[in-house]
Amino acid sequence: MGELVVDKHVKYILSVEKRKDSFESVVLEHLRMNGAYWGLATLDILGKLDALDSNEVIEWIMKCQHESGGFAGNIGHDPHMLYTLSAVQVLALFDKLNVLDADKVANYISGLQNEDGSFSGDEWGEVDSRFSYLAICCLSILHRLDKINVEKAVNYIASCKNVDGGFGCTPGGESHAGQIFCCLGALAITGSLHHVDKDLLGWWLCERQVKSGGLNGRPEKLPDVCYSWWVLSSLIMIDRVHWINKDKLVKFILNCQDTENGGISDRPEDAVDVYHTYFGVAGLSLLEYPGLKAIDPAHALPVDVVNRIFFQK
Amino acid sequence: MDAEEHKLRLSQDPEWADVTPIPQDDGPNPVVPIDYKPDFIETMGYFRAVYKANEFSPRALQLTHQAILLNPGNYTVWHFRRLILDALGIDLNEELNFMSGISESNPKNYQIWHHRRWIAEKLGTDAASKELEFTRRMLSLDAKNYHAWSHRQWVLQALGGWENELDYCHQLLEKDVFNNSAWNQRYFVVTRSPFLGGLEATRESEVKYTIETILGNPGNESPWRYLRGLYKNDPKSWISDPQVSSVCLKVLSAEANHVFALSTLLDLLSHGFQANQEFRDAVDSLRPSNSDPADSDIAKTICSILRHVDPMRVNYWTWRKSKLPSSVSV
Numbered sequence: 012m013g014e015l016v017v018d019k020h021v022k023y024i025l026s027v028e029k030r031k032d033s034f035e036s037v038v039l040e041h042l043r044m045n046g047a048y049w050g051l052a053t054l055d056i057l058g059k060l061d062a063l064d065s066n067e068v069i070e071w072i073m074k075c076q077h078e079s080g081g082f083a084g085n086i087g088h089d090p091h092m093l094y095t096l097s098a099v100q101v102l103a104l105f106d107k108l109n110v111l112d113a114d115k116v117a118n119y120i121s122g123l124q125n126e127d128g129s130f131s132g133d134e135w136g137e138v139d140s141r142f143s144y145l146a147i148c149c150l151s152i153l154h155r156l157d158k159i160n161v162e163k164a165v166n167y168i169a170s171c172k173n174v175d176g177g178f179g180c181t182p183g184g185e186s187h188a189g190q191i192f193c194c195l196g197a198l199a200i201t202g203s204l205h206h207v208d209k210d211l212l213g214w215w216l217c218e219r220q221v222k223s224g225g226l227n228g229r230p231e232k233l234p235d236v237c238y239s240w241w242v243l244s245s246l247i248m249i250d251r252v253h254w255i256n257k258d259k260l261v262k263f264i265l266n267c268q269d270t271e272n273g274g275i276s277d278r279p280e281d282a283v284d285v286y287h288t289y290f291g292v293a294g295l296s297l298l299e300y301p302g303l304k305a306i307d308p309a310h311a312l313p314v315d316v317v318n319r320i321f322f323q324k
Numbered sequence: 325m326d327a328e329e330h331k332l333r334l335s336q337d338p339e340w341a342d343v344t345p346i347p348q349d350d351g352p353n354p355v356v357p358i359d360y361k362p363d364f365i366e367t368m369g370y371f372r373a374v375y376k377a378n379e380f381s382p383r384a385l386q387l388t389h390q391a392i393l394l395n396p397g398n399y400t401v402w403h404f405r406r407l408i409l410d411a412l413g414i415d416l417n418e419e420l421n422f423m424s425g426i427s428e429s430n431p432k433n434y435q436i437w438h439h440r441r442w443i444a445e446k447l448g449t450d451a452a453s454k455e456l457e458f459t460r461r462m463l464s465l466d467a468k469n470y471h472a473w474s475h476r477q478w479v480l481q482a483l484g485g486w487e488n489e490l491d492y493c494h495q496l497l498e499k500d501v502f503n504n505s506a507w508n509q510r511y512f513v514v515t516r517s518p519f520l521g522g523l524e525a526t527r528e529s530e531v532k533y534t535i536e537t538i539l540g541n542p543g544n545e546s547p548w549r550y551l552r553g554l555y556k557n558d559p560k561s562w563i564s565d566p567q568v569s570s571v572c573l574k575v576l577s578a579e580a581n582h583v584f585a586l587s588t589l590l591d592l593l594s595h596g597f598q599a600n601q602e603f604r605d606a607v608d609s610l611r612p613s614n615s616d617p618a619d620s621d622i623a624k625t626i627c628s629i630l631r632h633v634d635p636m637r638v639n640y641w642t643w644r645k646s647k648l649p650s651s652v653s654v
Contacts, residue, residue, distance in 0.1 A: 038395050173511075231544075231545070256639075
């Protein structure tokens with residue numbers, strides 16, 4: 012087990028970017044924008060973002076933008092909130108937010124806010140607290156939070172709070188670490204964490220750590236590396252990360268590596284993918300594993316990128 | 325659509341002779357087709373053509389069917405299919421049958437669940453029982469499928485059908501008492517069903533139900549949380565209900581996983597519960613022999629015990645101990 016095989020992971024990510032002819036990559040082509048974020052954010056955390064030609068990526072990203080201002084998962088697809096945030100995040104990584112017409116993107120997002128403060132993912136109307144996070148995070152990066160009704164947005168998120176202190180996808184929905192991350196991220200960005208019972212939720216979150224040291228997303232479920240991000244970033248946002256056993260979690264994540272071919276999987280011995288590679292590396296960064304860039308839990312971007320966005324003008 | 329009808333390749337099908345397929349454009353580095361199946365490239369090529377041309381026809385509908393079977397995650401195909409369904413006024417009950425066919429092999433696909441909701445919304449209350457039956461079937465395959473639960477909650481609130489829901493939760497808990505989703509649904513029902521009278525009206529029967537469950541499996545996290553939730557905004561009733569404190573005592577006096585009983589007792593004490601000698605004895609008997617010296621404060625003793633029996637969360641229990649009032653209440 013031992014250590015993080017950085018070079019192997021870099022190689023793995025670069026190979027995924029290039030392997031556009033594989034069946035797997037073709038089947039996932041509609042969410043390539045998410046894949047770009049996972050891969051590039053990982054490279055940046057590992058200090059290797061310059062391994063790619065940013066101009067090529069940026070050119071492709073802009074081709075994914077629609078008239079409405081929203082971004083699609085790939086060329087030839089419809090826009091969606093999911094890909095709009097990833098697009099903006101990738102541009103932020105490259106310090107190229109200036110290629111955007113921020114108002115245009117902001118209009119797309121604000122147009123998706125509903126009467127009750129919730130957000131739809133796209134024109135087809137699916138509502139989920141995830142979309143509240145995507146909207147708020149994206150607008151925050153673009154300095155356009157004033158384009159939405161923040162108070163209503165916050166009230167909707169608060170209505171998704173459950174009696175165990177957690178949050179679900181919609182009011183009454185089961186508390187789930189992924190949904191909790193989204194709600195906390197949105198509340199943190201809008202300065203509304205007072206809606207959270209931090210002690211109660213902190214306890215629920217630290218109860219996600221199972222015997223193997225890994226984290227699950229709900230009671231009695233299996234651990235998965237992606238929860239190293241959802242649970243950990245949530246705990247950090249409410250200042251309770253010391254309630255989990257960090258060493259055991261680090262060991263769990265490292266055990267999920269494919270030390271030969273690079274990449275990280277959901278749990279030890281399973282097949283790797285870019286999604287889990289990102290969450291494993293990001294989780295290790297939150298755990299202050301040496302040699303990794305610090306990452307901001309709310310915006311899910313390296314701290315130096317976030318500083319650039321908010322403190323340089 | 326079966327294999328027979330699909331044998332004729334689109335490029336050889338006279339029905340498609342007027343259409344030129346559009347290849348995938350990934351930007352500067354075009355896709356080099358080497359490994360993937362020919363029907364995939366071909367179907368998607370024709371799909372891009374009808375998508376670009378905004379063709380809302382029966383053949384386009386059939387094409388989206390093929391594209392979905394090849395890649396049900398492609399959300400753009402689903403969008404386009406909805407546009408066609410609307411334009412052609414297709415019978416949505418037929419569409420539900422198509423959905424049910426592909427759901428079992430794609431149980432966590434967001435597009436499928438959303439498409440289904442879109443249809444059910446259009447069909448209205450008539451669709452309620454069909455949707456409840458469908459989610460029941462999906463949950464029989466994976467009783468914790470978050471999408472299925474989310475859909476089911478939406479159906480109940482938008483289309484109705486609450487009458488048997490509490491019983492359904494019970495059935496699921498009989499199969500797996502650790503199913504947190506079923507516990508969450510139970511809470512959803514007792515707090516939101518228009519037929520049960522709300523939380524306070526159902527509290528007594530729910531407390532009984534929960535306590536029985538706890539005694540069967542004291543290490544089960546969900547019912548302990550559920551029990552606390554039954555007293556949501558009324559901690560006074562929670563600490564004064566003898567059933568609550570006595571279940572803690574029962575578990576502590578037995579050979580069982582004591583963690584949740586201890587933490588619940590700790591919470592009760594923090595809210596003003598007064599522990600008698602029986603409780604003190606039960607807690608004291610759980611002190612590991614090499615632990616910190618005996619503390620006259622039962623709450624502090626509980627925290628010390630928890631640090632030993634739940635070492636993963638030692639920092640949490642240490643913090644809980646530090647938060648206890650320093651003045652001892654006997």
